[in-house]
Amino acid sequence: MNVLEIRDLSVDYLSGSGAVHAVAGVSLDLRRGEILGLAGESGSGKSTLANAAARLLRPPAAITSGSVVHRRQDGSSVDVLGLGRRELRAFRWKELAVVFQSAMNSLNPVSTVGAQIDDVLRIHVPGMSRKDRAERAVELLQRVGISADRRRSYPHELSGGMRQRAAIAIALALNPEIIIMDEPTTALDVVVQRDILHEIRALREQYGFAVLFITHDLSLLMEISDRIAIMYAGRVVETGTAKAIHRSPRHPYTLGLLRSFPRLHGPREELLGIPGSPPDLRSLPPGCAFHPRCGHAMAECSSVLPAFEGDVACLLNGGRGLEDAS
Numbered sequence: 491m492n493v494l495e496i497r498d499l500s501v502d503y504l505s506g507s508g509a510v511h512a513v514a515g516v517s518l519d520l521r522r523g524e525i526l527g528l529a530g531e532s533g534s535g536k537s538t539l540a541n542a543a544a545r546l547l548r549p550p551a552a553i554t555s556g557s558v559v560h561r562r563q564d565g566s567s568v569d570v571l572g573l574g575r576r577e578l579r580a581f582r583w584k585e586l587a588v589v590f591q592s593a594m595n596s597l598n599p600v601s602t603v604g605a606q607i608d609d610v611l612r613i614h615v616p617g618m619s620r621k622d623r624a625e626r627a628v629e630l631l632q633r634v635g636i637s638a639d640r641r642r643s644y645p646h647e648l649s650g651g652m653r654q655r656a657a658i659a660i661a662l663a664l665n666p667e668i669i670i671m672d673e674p675t676t677a678l679d680v681v682v683q684r685d686i687l688h689e690i691r692a693l694r695e696q697y698g699f700a701v702l703f704i705t706h707d708l709s710l711l712m713e714i715s716d717r718i719a720i721m722y723a724g725r726v727v728e729t730g731t732a733k734a735i736h737r738s739p740r741h742p743y744t745l746g747l748l749r750s751f752p753r754l755h756g757p758r759e760e761l762l763g764i765p766g767s768p769p770d771l772r773s774l775p776p777g778c779a780f781h782p783r784c785g786h787a788m789a790e791c792s793s794v795l796p797a798f799e800g801d802v803a804c805l806l807n808g809g810r811g812l813e814d815a816s
């Protein structure tokens with residue numbers, strides 16, 4: 491069952507030199523309780539897509555088409571793009587929370603982490619006593635591996651990893667069904683990063699929230715995601731279980747991404763990278779936007795836009811993409 495359904499979503503950044511089509515007709519489901527990884531090179535539209543789903547876009551960004559629907563556990567649903575300001579305030583934190591790349595951007599520098607959790611609880615759970623809020627704050631911090639006495643710390647007094655944990659604790663405060671994490675650990679060193687990611691998985695088991703997890707690092711995503719969606723030039727070009735994407739990527743771009751990151755386990759392989767650079771989103775090449783960089787491109791790839799069929803948008807092998815990439 492889905493908890494979030496994105497349908498045919500398009501987002502432009504309007505600028506003097508023409509509209510940047512950052513997200514172009516994306517349809518994507520986030521299933522209840524899953525960790526869905528969203529990967530793609532810088533500029534492929536991952537953050538724009540996530541921010542649109544969380545209603546965090548600001549001008550010059552404009553949603554030009556599509557819908558985002560949150561399906562609640564009780565069977566009711568929320569038209570996210572149609573929410574008014576007041577409804578939006580209730581929706582955020584309670585039903586959907588976001589953790590950003592830099593915890594410094596999500597945390598308030600002049601307030602202790604305990605006070606910030608308290609704020610969320612005070613505003614959203616009016617009947618909750620001060621004592622219960624304090625207890626809940628301690629419980630949340632402990633859940634993410636921060637000791638109770640740290641609740642009196644200001645963000646600048648914490649390490650980068652601790653700040654990120656604190657941001658996650660705040661996101662968990664109201665038990666949302668959806669958490670969007672935009673490169674939440676990118677700024678951290680690899681060991682801290684992996685610790686936090688494994689903790690997110692453990693918390694997910696406990697609380698059952700679904701995560702839309704964004705990073706450009708596919709090998710990291712493989713470790714923690716149940717399913718993965720790959721974006722290129724504003725479109726989702728492949729989706730699949732982490733296992734399937736790892737074993738047999740169908741889109742040549744996915745294969746290129748896989749080969750551009752060192753593996754965390756297994757034999758060392760030469761890193762190949764993807765030749766060329768992503769296209770200008772103001773004027774995409776005709777056909778498949780990846781064709782100028784694709785080692786498998788056929789003549790028709792430069793004129794026919796591949797439809798997203800099954801799990802992949804690629805014209806190879808009658809629309810099935812790569813048959814065997816191993």
Ligand SMILES: Nc1ncnc2c1ncn2[C@@H]1O[C@H](COP(=O)(O)OP(=O)(O)OP(=O)(O)O)[C@@H](O)[C@H]1O
Nearest residue numbers: 503510512531532533534535536537538539706771
């Ligand atoms: N405020 C803006 N005005 C104009 N263009 C923008 C703006 N913000 C983002 N873009 C463009 O939209 C495209 C998608 O950006 P987005 O940040 O969503 O990609 P991303 O895949 O999340 O990249 P990254 O991994 O670098 O965050 C990029 O080409 C970017 O330059």
